Amino acid sequence: MSLLEVRSLSKSFGGVTALDEVSFSLSAGERLALIGPNGAGKSTCFNVLGGQLRPDSGEVLLEGRKVTGLPPRRIWRLGVGRSFQITATFGSLTLAENVQAALLSKAGRALDFFSRATRFGREEALALLERVGLAGQAARATRELAYGDLKRLELAIALANAPKLLLMDEPTAGMAPAERVALMELAGGLVAEEGVSILFTEHDMDVVFSTASRILVLNRGEIIAEGSGEEIRSNSLVKEVYLGGGRLDA
Ligand code: ADP
Ligand code: MG
DSSP: OOSEEEEEEEEEETTEEEEEEEEEEEOTTOEEEEEOSTTSSHHHHHHHHHTSSOOSEEEEEETTEEOTTOOHHHHHHTTEEEESSSOOOOTTSBHHHHHHHHHHHHTTOOOOTTOTTOOTTHHHHHHHHHHTTOGGGTTSBGGGOOHHHHHHHHHHHHHHTOOSEEEEESTTTTOOHHHHHHHHHHHHHHHHHHTOEEEEEOSOHHHHHHHOSEEEEEETTEEEEEEOHHHHHTOHHHHHHHHTTOOTTO
16 A cells, blocks of 8 residues: 555635646655646645645545544654745754754653753653754754754654655755755655655755655646656656756756
8 A cells, every 4th residue: 555645636815727637646755846837736735635725625544544634743743744845943942942842742741941941852852863963953943944954843843753755845946056955865765764755846846856766847837757877867848847857867
């Protein structure tokens, strides 16, 4: 059984068809990239999968269970993590406290801001920070972090929920090219170790080709190609619509 099965998803905004009968599936452990030009419908797809948007038709199954229309929090609890595009950290808390807050939330408890000395999840939080290379900064206030480190913290927070599937909509937006590759290498390595699957979108083709185990190409709400990096690179339709005939690895 697929971890995720997307069946004929359609979504329009007024006269704009953002998703047009989109179907695909994702197996456990896959690193699937969803690429396509601006306005192709990628974020709409992520938002439907995460429960932020209701599709006009079609359904989403997670481990065979229909999740379409469930609120974001329920979908998150079922193991679909989201990360990066919306930064959800508390600036005044330390890095460790931010990860602890995520662990508390997963355990169904709210963070008690008045008992900053809480020990809940402390060890696990430090272990997660270690894994993303931030152990040395655990006691720093989050607002002092450099942008690239904030992204690493967000990855630790996403992993704190022990997701089965991690949705990453342009995770490296705003990062320098070298940092992008490093972040996605880190994310790719960690998800492989944990057996977590990822569905991500990304403008940087170097990152796409080095991270993805399979690629889907969306254009005007329709999937126009699917395959390995090699297959996508040599697909003439992709070259035409996606880059106006330019080189995909440019
Ligand atoms: P991508 O993430 O691939 O750039 P989006 O999913 O954001 O594409 O957008 C797909 C299309 O749907 C675009 O034409 C966009 O303008 C439109 N769209 C997305 N969200 C909304 C919205 N909330 N209201 C109206 N139109 C929207
Ligand atoms: Mg988008």
